[in-house]
Amino acid sequence: MNHVTEEDLVLYYYGEAGARGVEEHLGSCEACRESYHALQRVLNSVDSLPVPERAHDYEAQVWRSIEGKLPRRSFASRWFTWKPLAVAAAMAALVVAAFFAGRGFQKPHGEVAHDGNVRERVLLVAVGDHLERSRMMLVELSNSDAPKHGSLDISYEQRAAEDLIESNRLYRQTAMSSGDEATASLLEDLERVLLEVAHSPSAMSEKQLDDLRKEIEGQGILFKVKVFGDQVEQRQAAPSNGGVL
Amino acid sequence: MEDSDSVAVARAKQGDGDAYRILVDRHSRSVFRLAYRMTGNEQDSEDVVQETFLRAYKQLHRYEARSSFSTWLYRIAANYSLDLVRRKKRHGEIGFQEQATEEEMGEVVHAVASDAPGPDRLLFSGAVQEKVAATLDGLSQQERTAFVLRHFEGQSIEEISAVLGLSNNAAKHSIFRAVQKLRRALEPLVAS
Numbered sequence: 001m002n003h004v005t006e007e008d009l010v011l012y013y014y015g016e017a018g019a020r021g022v023e024e025h026l027g028s029c030e031a032c033r034e035s036y037h038a039l040q041r042v043l044n045s046v047d048s049l050p051v052p053e054r055a056h057d058y059e060a061q062v063w064r065s066i067e068g069k070l071p072r073r074s075f076a077s078r079w080f081t082w083k084p085l086a087v088a089a090a091m092a093a094l095v096v097a098a099f100f101a102g103r104g105f106q107k108p109h110g111e112v113a114h115d116g117n118v119r120e121r122v123l124l125v126a127v128g129d130h131l132e133r134s135r136m137m138l139v140e141l142s143n144s145d146a147p148k149h150g151s152l153d154i155s156y157e158q159r160a161a162e163d164l165i166e167s168n169r170l171y172r173q174t175a176m177s178s179g180d181e182a183t184a185s186l187l188e189d190l191e192r193v194l195l196e197v198a199h200s201p202s203a204m205s206e207k208q209l210d211d212l213r214k215e216i217e218g219q220g221i222l223f224k225v226k227v228f229g230d231q232v233e234q235r236q237a238a239p240s241n242g243g244v245l
Numbered sequence: 246m247e248d249s250d251s252v253a254v255a256r257a258k259q260g261d262g263d264a265y266r267i268l269v270d271r272h273s274r275s276v277f278r279l280a281y282r283m284t285g286n287e288q289d290s291e292d293v294v295q296e297t298f299l300r301a302y303k304q305l306h307r308y309e310a311r312s313s314f315s316t317w318l319y320r321i322a323a324n325y326s327l328d329l330v331r332r333k334k335r336h337g338e339i340g341f342q343e344q345a346t347e348e349e350m351g352e353v354v355h356a357v358a359s360d361a362p363g364p365d366r367l368l369f370s371g372a373v374q375e376k377v378a379a380t381l382d383g384l385s386q387q388e389r390t391a392f393v394l395r396h397f398e399g400q401s402i403e404e405i406s407a408v409l410g411l412s413n414n415a416a417k418h419s420i421f422r423a424v425q426k427l428r429r430a431l432e433p434l435v436a437s
Contacts, residue, residue, distance in 0.1 A: 007417075010424050014395060016402070041435040042428050046396060049377045051281045054274060062273040063266055066298050070262070156306060 004032045009039050127171050127183065128232040134164050134190055135225045141197065142213050142222070151203035161197040168194060186228055193221045250314040258305050265305075269298055272315060276322045282393045283326035285382055293329065297322040312404065319398055320408050327386055373434055380430040384423050391416055392423035 004012075004025050009032070012022040026033050055061065137160050144152055172187035196215055201208060216222065250271070256264035273294055280293035300321050301308075308317050381389055387409060394400040394408060406416040 006425070007421050010421055011417075014420075038432060038436070039424070039428065042431045043396065043424070045373050045431055045435045046377050046427060048374055049282070049381070050374060051278050052287050054277060058277070059270040059273050062294055062298065063269050065295050066269070066302075067262075069299055070265070070302050153307075 003029065004036075006035070006039075009036050012036070013039060013043060123171075123174060123178075124232055124235060127175075127187075128229060130164070130167050130171055131186075131190070131225050131229055131232070133160075134168070134194065135222060135229070137161065137164065138193065138197075138216055138222055142216055144209065151205050152209055153202060154197075154200065154204055154209075155202040158198050158200070158202060161194045165191060165194045165198060183228075186224055189219060189221055189224065193219050251310060254305065254308065254310075254314055257302075265302060268301075268314065272318055273298070275315070276318060279319055279322050279393065279398060280326050282381070282397055283323060283390060284330055285378060289326075289329055289333075293322055293326050296325050300325065316400065316404055319394070319400070320404070323390055323394060323408050327390055330386055373431070376430055376434060377427075380427050383430075384426060385419075387411075388419045388423040388426070391419035392427075395420050 004022050008022050012026075013036075026036055137157055141154065141157050144154070168187055168191045172184050172191065175181075175184040175187060193216055196212065200212055204212065250268065253264045253267045253271075257268060276294050276297050277290055280290035280297075281287065284290055284293065297318060301318055304321070308314065312320075381392075384392065390409060391405050394405045395402075400408075402413050402416050402420075405411075405420075406413050409416055409419070411419070
């Protein structure tokens with residue numbers, strides 16, 4: 001009679017596949033049954049190993065110890081939560097802008113000025129959101145650390161960058177067609193950096209990440225976007241009086 | 246639990262700090278237990294618990310619910326425990342626990358076998374616990390991790406392979422080797 005191996009007994013103890021054959025064999029083989037009982041005694045004795053008790057408010061203690069160290073919610077997660085809304089917002093903004101732009105050719109002069117303001121405000125809000133999302137992603141990337149002897153996976157940030165590039169192109173073309181050269185120029189600079197991120201390796205070494213960080217900083221894009229964002233906020237707060245995007 | 250974990254994870258991913266606190270409340274004790282079984286040291290285990298929840302929060306967007314949240318969390322805890330123990334061993338900060346000598350064990354077994362009264366039974370139980378702890382300390386980190394995850398956490402061979410970055414067969418053999426060592430050390434004590 002072929003006896004059950006020790007390995008099969010271990011697998012049987014842990015309920016792994018192939019246990020059925022072992023069970024049948026144990027029913028008819030006293031030697032294997034004794035061997036299995038010995039194994040059971042040993043493994044059951046391992047359960048006697050005590051683990052130090054924790055205080056009744058242990059969970060609260062753990063929370064207190066980490067609460068202050070938790071980073072702001074990471075960009076990638078926020079991006080993928082917001083992405084459907086962001087894309088919809090971009091499309092809606094452009095549709096509204098196109099609608100009012102179209103009406104500009106058909107309406108009497110006074111109404112064109114009014115419609116132009118509405119279009120600019122819609123675009124202002126949309127571009128402001130777009131810039132803020134781009135800035136968040138770039139800040140997050142700039143603040144990331146690659147492990148000393150490993151790599152940092154930036155594939156989430158790259159997917160976000162690809163989506164941002166799409167919106168960026170639409171906004172840049174709109175800014176150009178409406179004659180807003182300052183905004184178009186900023187979006188062009190931003191697009192260059194977003195392309196850099198999207199086309200970098202997904203697994204970045206410490207050195208590669210450092211190079212990318214220098215690239216982002218070298219363009220001064222974070223500063224430019226921040227300044228533009230502040231201006232957008234001021235213009236949003238100001239009463240509607242026309243002006244460029 | 247898993248369903249409500251999913252809800253809490255989804256909310257935490259959107260930046261809801263209260264939702265993440267729920268996850269900490271639910272899992273901090275079990276992460277501590279795992280860490281203690283992996284490191285055998287209370288202070289190190291506290292370190293593992295904190296670091297696990299910090300790392301999990303930072304990587305939350307990478308959790309895709311292919312496994313349960315607790316399995317994913319244990320993977321982070323097990324990997325950090327492994328790193329911690331390796332680092333400390335490299336720096337000579339910890340060594341294997343002194344194993345009770347065969348003679349000492351022989352005395353305990355003899356006392357118990359002779360129908361000894363209560364205190365000796367307690368002594369026996371303490372001796373078994375010490376021997377278990379010493380034997381676990383004597384396992385390689387790979388064997389210990391594989392064994393702890395299988396025996397105490399009930400993780401599948403596939404899950405253990407993923408934690409250790411091994412093939413299923415190699416993970417299985419780590420468990421076998423751990424069990425063999427435990428049998429060799431403990432069978433004389435618990436034979437009857």
